[in-house]
């Protein structure tokens with residue numbers, strides 16, 4: 121693996137999931153793999169889980185991790201080719217990225233979309249410019265359209281929760297749930313959010329191909345079909361939730377109509393215990409951070425079906441599996 125910016129960088133999802141679960145069982149198993157190697161974690165936007173889990177993953181592999189909050193502490197970067205830099209940007213990525221390529225062995229970057237210009241965001245200019253000019257492997261920590269470390273984590277977590285006891289009385293007889301039904305549901309929010317997590321989750325579940333996958337959202341919240349193709353899409357949330365084994369809750373802003381807006385914020389789309397009753401006692405997932413009692417109710421988040429903490433804790437193993445693959449391929 122050279123870069124990790126989408127599911128297309130992964131040759132076998134199940135292999136990568138298995139490697140992540142091996143790290144979960146034995147975190148320090150490859151503690152010398154990254155010896156004398158350094159990763160730069162560049163944040164143009166806020167983060168809690170991605171920042172901490174990637175640092176821990178790097179440390180578990182013996183790597184040094186340096187965090188740089190570019191958005192708050194760095195010079196404002198320019199990404200457009202041939203820009204006349206008479207405005208607010210101070211330094212071109214063409215000049216900055218090669219320097220980072222000298223300081224680090226791997227560069228990881230969080231760069232949210234502007235949600236102003238769809239073509240610009242969906243061209244993934246920022247992360248592509250880092251790949252072009254840094255000369256070292258680049259890992260997405262959530263870019264303009266995708267969040268692959270989150271999605272790998274989500275598949276790991278679904279996989280873990282798909283192993284069910286066959287016969288509790290007779291002891292440890294375990295079986296894999298047959299093709300789980302996974303539902304990605306839109307949820308209300310107070311501000312327009314990126315489509316990244318929903319795009320990426322759709323891309324990974326479709327590529328994984330081991331679930332019945334349904335996406336539900338209000339009218340006008342269609343996602344980019346390059347990510348959703350393969351899923352069943354419905355505006356009827358109750359119908360979608362029927363018999364679901366996993367419900368993935370996420371808000372996103374509009375993609376097709378007036379890009380980056382909130383159209384409806386119907387509170388009726390929030391997951392509650394009443395809606396959970398329609399499912400097959402589904403596990404409820406969310407990438408976090410979550411707006412309580414807007415996107416997801418307290419009763420769900422504090423109840424037995426929520427696996428959001430397990431999900432977030434798995435971020436470490438996803439990051440560790442990805443960094444290990446990159447280290448092995450680029451030493």
Ligand SMILES: NCCC[C@H](NC(=O)CCC(=O)O)C(=O)O
Nearest residue numbers: 262313314316317407408409411
């Ligand atoms: N990294 C996980 C989610 C990040 C981002 N959420 C946010 O910006 C939430 C902001 C707020 O709730 O105000 C998103 O949806 O893509």
Ligand SMILES: NC(=O)OP(=O)(O)O
Nearest residue numbers: 167168169170407408
């Ligand atoms: N889920 C996630 O990426 O969280 P952070 O934004 O806190 O990194």
